[in-house]
Amino acid sequence: MVIEVxxxxxxxxxxxxxxLFGVLTGxxxxxxxxxxxxxxxxxxxxxxxxxYFGVASFIFEYDRWSPLKQLTVHFLLSIxxxxxxxxxxxxxxxxxxxxxxxxxxxxxxxxxxxxxxxYYFKKQAEALNASVRRGR
Amino acid sequence: MNRQSIELKxxxxxxxxxxxxxxxLRFSKSVIGNVDQIARxxxxxxxxxxxxxxxxxxxxxxRAYVAQLKQKLIWGDSKDGN
Numbered sequence: 242m243v244i245e246v247x248x249x250x251x252x253x254x255x256x257x258x259x260x261l262f263g264v265l266t267g268x269x270x271x272x273x274x275x276x277x278x279x280x281x282x283x284x285x286x287x288x289x290x291x292x293y294f295g296v297a298s299f300i301f302e303y304d305r306w307s308p309l310k311q312l313t314v315h316f317l318l319s320i321x322x323x324x325x326x327x328x329x330x331x332x333x334x335x336x337x338x339x340x341x342x343x344x345x346x347x348x349x350x351x352x353x354x355x356x357x358x359x360y361y362f363k364k365q366a367e368a369l370n371a372s373v374r375r376g377r
Numbered sequence: 378m379n380r381q382s383i384e385l386k387x388x389x390x391x392x393x394x395x396x397x398x399x400x401x402l403r404f405s406k407s408v409i410g411n412v413d414q415i416a417r418x419x420x421x422x423x424x425x426x427x428x429x430x431x432x433x434x435x436x437x438x439x440r441a442y443v444a445q446l447k448q449k450l451i452w453g454d455s456k457d458g459n
Contacts, residue, residue: 304406304439308424362420365443369418372450 249298253291260287286330293322316351323347402449404428405439412449 261284268275300315301308324343327333333343385392393401393409400413410430418438419427426438438446 302441304441312424359420359424362424362426365447366418366420366426369447369450372447373415373417 246296246299249295250292251295253293253295254288255291256294257284257287257291283330286326286332290323290326294319312355319351320344320347402446403442404436404446405442408436410436412446415450 264283297315297318300306300318301311303311306314324333324340324347327343328335328340333339387395389407389409393403396409397403400411401409402412404410410428414431416429416431419429421427421437426440426443427435428438429435
C-alpha cells in the first residue's frame with residue numbers, strides 16, 4: 242500500500258517534469274531569462290498537483306462508493322486543490338472573468354479524461370462480451 | 378439450473394478457495410460467480426461494470442477484479458489447464 246502510494250506520487254512528479262520541460266523548452270526558444278525562485282515556486286506547485294492527482298486515483302478504487310460518488314468527490318477535491326494553487330501561483334489571475342475561464346477549461350480537460358476512461362470501459366465490456374459469445 | 382438459494386456457513390474467501398479451481402471467479406467484495414453462466418456485460422449509466430447471468434440475475438463487477446475476469450474469459454483458466 243505504502244509502496245503503491247509512493248509509486249503514484251512519483252508518477253505525478255513525472256507528469257509535472259514533462260510539463261515543466263515543455264514550458265522550459267518554450268522559454269528557451271524565446272531566449273527568456275527566468276529567476277530561479279520563480280522556477281522553484283512553479284515547479285513545487287506543479288509537483289504538488291502531480292502528487293495529488295497520483296494519489297487521488299485511489300478514490301476510483303474505493304469500492305464502497307458508486308462510480309458517480311467517486312467522480313463527484315474526485316472532481317470537487319481536484320477543484321478545491323487546483324484553484325487555490327493556480328491563483329496563488331498566478332496561473333489564473335484573481336479576476337472573475339479569468340476564474341470563470343479557468344473553471345471552464347478545467348471542466349473541459351477533466352471531461353476529456355473522463356470520456357477517455359468511459360470509452361476504455363465500454364471497449365473492455367465489448368471485449369468481455371465478445372469472449373462470452375465465442376465461448377458458447 | 379433452477380433458481381435456488383442455498384445458505385452456506387462458510388466465509389466468502391473459504392468458498393472462493395473451493396470454487397476458484399472450477400469455473401468460478403470473484404466479481405467483487407461480496408460476489409463470486411460462475412463464469413460459464415455469464416450472459417453478457419454492460420457498462421451502467423454511472424460507470425459500473427454490470428454482469429448479467431443466464432438465470433437473469435444481475436451483479437456488479439469491481440474494477441479491481443476486471444483484469445482477472447478478462448484473463449479467465451479470454452485465455453481460459455491457467456490453474457486447471459483448460
